[in-house]
Amino acid sequence: MNSATAGRPSPRFSQSVALVAEREITTRLRSKSFLITTGILLLLVLGGVIAGGIFSKSISTTTVATVGSLSSELSNVPGVEVTTVEDRTEAEALVSEGTVDAAVLPSEEGAVSPVLIIANSEAPSLLVQWLSVSPEVILLDPENQSSPLSYIAALGFGIIFFISGMTFGPMIAQSVVEEKQTRIVEILMSAVPVSALMAGKVIGNSLLAFAQIIAIAALAVVGLSVTGQAEVLSLLGAPLLWFVGFFIIGFVLLAALFAGVGAMVSRQEDLGSAMTPVTMLIMLPYFAIIFFNDNATVLTVMSYIPFSAPVGMPMRLFLGTAEWWEPLISLVLLLVTTGLAVLLGARIYNNSLLKVGSRVSWSEAIKG
Structure with missing residues (x-):
């Protein structure tokens, strides 16, 4: 050293x-x-x-006109944008003008379905699928x-x-x-x-x-x-x-x-x-x-x-x-x-x- x-x-x-x-x-x-x-x-x-962002945005949004009684229920549907109107006449007018894709209204008494979809040429498939009556499903192993x-x-x-x-x-x-x-x-x-x-x-x-x-x-x-x-x-x-x-x-x-x-x-x-x-x-x-x-x-x-x-x-x-x-x-x-x-x-x-x-x-x- x-x-x-x-x-x-x-x-x-x-x-x-x-x-x-x-x-x-x-x-x-x-x-x-x-x-x-x-x-x-x-x-x-x-x-x-x-x-992931592109994929999520690629899912189209469906615009829907409806009356007050159905607004809260439809607002929970993924991909659906709700516009509340006064009556069926106003809803049909918005559909005819192309302002909304479809209108969802209460059906007349005695109808098979509780709701009615009004569209110009074709009803949105997402909306039809969501509002269709489906059978009850029970999952025995939901975690999988x-x-x-x-x-x-x-x-x-x-x-x-x-x-x-x-x-x-x-x-x-x-x-x-x-x-x-x-x-x-x-x-x-x-x-x-x-x-x-x-x-x-x-x-x-x-x-x-x-x-x-x-x-x-x-x-x-x-x-x-x-x-x-x-x-x-x-x-x-x-x-x-x-x-x-x-x-x-x-x-x-x-x-x-x-x-x-x-x-x-x-x-x-x-x-x-x-x-x-x-x-x-x-x-x-x-x-x-x-x-x-x-x-x-x-x-x-x-x-x-x-x-x-x-x-x-x-x-x-x-x-x-x-x-x-x-x-x-x-x-x-x-x-x-x-x-x-x-x-x-x-x-x-x-x-x-x-x-x-x-x-x-x-x-x-x-x-x-």
């Missing part, structure tokens, strides 16, 4: 973590592949919001009824979780392997503790992932507001906030495991097989939410398994099948599991970081 560094105090643990995290963030922001992936993900979200909107929500939660996890997770492992392969890790360890090195990697990449998720959520909210999809926004608002919270904690869990797995190998060629157990924790929830988004039993199980809770619980909240206390219990389970995963990842990282050559086995990495 020379005279210039002899009196220099060693950086505190928090300072070491901050330095490593800053290095990770600046390195990622300079990566073209990372910026392109982020841009594509944001474009996909924006495109989905715009497509799916809708296009629920599938789109499941697809959105699944894709964001999958792409973010598969972007940042392997990136952390590749960074660790690269530092081992080039022996840079030995230089870094001489300046900062091993635990600070891992913590900085996890925190730096986690902050980037958090920023990406928050940007996606903000873009979705703004897009839904601008395109006039207030109803979808009201349904998606709370589940989206829960998704951000669950994702933040769940990503720390995955990041710690990826850092530990990266330390187990010394060559990039060996990294793929070593990461397989962890990547399965990302892929399985993605496929499960896509294929079982309308299965209440599978979604309930997914919402309590820590690795799938970030997509399972928000989806149940979106569908309205979760009680108010269920996300709190699921979040506590995720927090506990994340703490254990961080301890496991740190142990594997510390025991494997300086071992070069062949891949370190799981038992050796854990036992040390």
Whole structure:
């Protein structure tokens, strides 16, 4: 140690973590592949919001003239705009002029139907369908009824979780392997503790992932507001906030495991097989939410398994099948599991970081 560094105090643990995290963030922001992936993900979200807005506006509105006694009932019909008139003569005049598409009036006494539709050449099919007498329907399992909107929500939660996890997770492992392969890790360890090195990697990449998720959520909210999809926004608002919270904690869990797995190998060629157990924790929830988004039993199980809770619980909240206390219990389970995963990842990282050559086995990495 020379005279210039002899009196220099060693950086505190928090300072070491901050330095490593800053290095990770600046390195990622300079990566073209990372910026392109982020841009594509944001474009996909924006495109989905715009497509939903176009689809909702493509549903035509039917203008109807009616008398006061039927106004309140028809106002509840989706896609119907009601104009209240005094009598049948005024309603027929509006239909003849083309001011409204049809008129709905009370039928004469003794008629089969309680209402009468008056139109110029053809009665609007939506109106006829709504006012037709339908048989009573009893659903034995109403929770299993799916809708296009629920599938789109499941697809959105699944894709964001999958792409973010598969972007940042392997990136952390590749960074660790690269530092081992080039022996840079030995230089870094001489300046900062091993635990600070891992913590900085996890925190730096986690902050980037958090920023990406928050940007996606903000873009979705703004897009839904601008395109006039207030109803979808009201349904998606709370589940989206829960998704951000669950994702933040769940990503720390995955990041710690990826850092530990990266330390187990010394060559990039060996990294793929070593990461397989962890990547399965990302892929399985993605496929499960896509294929079982309308299965209440599978979604309930997914919402309590820590690795799938970030997509399972928000989806149940979106569908309205979760009680108010269920996300709190699921979040506590995720927090506990994340703490254990961080301890496991740190142990594997510390025991494997300086071992070069062949891949370190799981038992050796854990036992040390």
